[in-house]
Amino acid sequence: MAYFLTADGGTESLRARIYDLSGTCLASHAEPYETTFSPGARAEQNPEDWWACLCKATRACLAEAGLSGDQIEAMAYATTCCTVVALDANGRPLRPAIMWMDVRADQEAEAVLATGDARLKLNSDGAGPVSAEWMIPKALWIKRNEPDVYDAATTICEYQDYLTLRLTGERCASLNNVGLRWHYANRDGGWAESLVSALGMGDLVEKWPSRVAAPGEVVGPLTKEAADALGLTTKTKLVQGGADALIGMIGLGVAQPGQLCLITGSSHLQFGVTEKPFHAPGMWGAYADIVYPDRYIIEGGQTSTGSIINWLRRFVGGDFDFDEMNRRAAALPPGSDGLIVQDHFQGNRTPYTDALSRGAITGLTLAHEPHHVFRAIMEGISMGTRAILDAFAKGGYEGSEMIAGGGATNSDLFMQIHADTAGIPVRIPASTDGPSLGSAILAAHGVGHFDTIDDGIAAMVKPGRVIDPNPKAVAAYEEIYARYTALYPALKGALSK
Incomplete structure (x- = not known):
């Protein structure tokens, strides 16, 4: 048998898993790490925590699966995207990592857009705005506000690349991440040199990793130091992964145009696959080859979704019983008795790309209880997804169903609201751990068990359940959606950081 180690480096924890060639998960273990939040929509993590958690979780998985380290043929992982790290010549962090959800670089994002560089066409057809989440605005923020850190940095990279450096000694970036968020053009010139030069930091290209590898490409074997720390051996090969959501597409079996x-x-995050590139306001992409060779990916996204539900849990405090909250929320009619939630608690990614927009709960009365707000949050998030699908449709891309994965799929109510607000079925594969299973598929493909990523999907992704929209709820949500979409222009400027 062949065995593959994966890791999913998320916002709150790192989860390691071990898979076999059938796509069966043999072991799973998560280790949490801390995020530090501060005013100005700032969020930071300690990169050393990621490494410590990877080591602990890997050893725990080996023990659970009853395997020895020399039985792990290859490993691959998916991590948060746009979590930016500055490293010294020895690969040590010079400051905490600036997380993906951190939008302090809003002024720098405006400066990037103001260059008018041709690479900006990838997002909203060049109309902008540029997101404060992305690599170049964050690197520019470091240069402007922490010049000593910027000057001392030998490497400025992402979470993904930091682990790769620790594991193999290679300064290697994923084509997935750089094509998605660094304005890297795989088919037309590589790095965005003219863009960073226009911003007065042409030296950033030298600080970026010196190699770019596509998902599924072997980066190299583990170093002895890394192998010893994880309980593996130098026979284990590291196969390139990428951003959690994009690698999740593979694990969910989303590979075909349409x-x-x-x-x-x-x-x-919302994605589509297309054979031809196109660009439209309110959506990002199309990105060439970042997941599958000879295919493009289009993208939309919401910065805050499950994190808003976690916010409500912290806000309410006490004994917050999710099952009871779901039960009571399910008994409510669409619209949560008049509540509308704008889901921009950490800004809006698409279709508005407005880092300064903020969340709102409107229609509150003294009769409302926590379960009303709970359902309204799910409805606001689902209508945010609908707004992105509408932007896709205006650009010429429509799908007849959504294939879903991740934590929200554990709530039938949440998935039903998604189906009802979008008016299309939601299909949920047997395994919703898309980033982990996708990483396993890449690892198996990288070391030769499958000729293509598509072959790996056919062998390892299993079907699950389908949630169809309720026609009465679909009709009810049309009017509610109209009120939701009216909130953003009404509140724009009134709600800011």
């Missing part, structure tokens, strides 16, 4: 993918978690 399919829609919904990745849920602390945030939501």
Whole structure:
């Protein structure tokens, strides 16, 4: 048998898993790490925590699966995207990592857009705005606000690349991440040199990793130091992964043109696959080859989704019983008795790309209880997804169903609301751990067990259940959706950081 180690480096924890060639998960273990939040929509993590958690989780998985380290043929992982790290010449962090959800670089994002560089066409057809979440605005923020850190940095990279450096000694980035968020053009010139030069930091290209590898490409074997720390051996090969949501597409089996993918978690991401590139306002992409060779990916996303539900749990405090909250919320009619939630608690990614927009709960009365707000949050998130699918449709991309994965798929109510607000079925594969299973498929493909990623999907992704929209609820949500979409222009400027 062949065995593959994966890791899913998320917002709140790192989860390691071990898979076999059938796609069966033999072991799973998560280790949490801390996020530090501060005013100005800032969020930071300690990269050393990621490494410590990877080591602990890997050893725990080996013990659970009853395997020895020399039985792990290959490993691959998916991590949060746009979590930016500055490293010294020895690969040590010079400051805490600036997380993906951190939008402090809003002024720097405006400066990126103001260059008018041709690479900006990838997002909203060049109309902008550029997101404060992305690599170049964050690197520019470091240069402007922490010049000593910027000057001392030998490497400026992402979570994904930091682990790769620790595991193999290679300064290697994923084509997935750089094509998605660094304005890297795989088929036309590589790095965005003219863009960073226009911003007065042409030296950033030298600080970026010196190699780019596509998902499924072997980066190299583990170093002895890394192998010893994880309980593996240097026979284990590291295969390139990428951003959690994009690798999640593979694990959910979303690979063919015309399919829609919904990745849920602390945030939501929506993706489509197309054979030809196109660009439209309110959507990002199309990105060439970043998941599958000779195919393009289009994208939308919501910065805050599951994290809003976690906020409500913290806000309410006490004994917050999710099962009871779901039961009571399910008994409510669409619209949560007049509540509308704008889901921009950490800004809006698409279709508005407005880092300064904020969340809102409107229609509150003294009769409302926590379960009303709970359902209204799920409805606001689902209508945020609908707004992104509408932007896709205006650009010429429509899907007849959504294939969903991630934590929200554990709630039938949440998935039903998604189906009802979008008016299309939601299909949920047997395994909703898309980033982990996708990483396993890449690892198996990378070391030669499958000729293509598509072959790996056919062998390892299993069918699950389908949630069909309720026609009465679909009709009810049309009027509620109209009120939801009216909130953003009404509140724009009134709600800011």
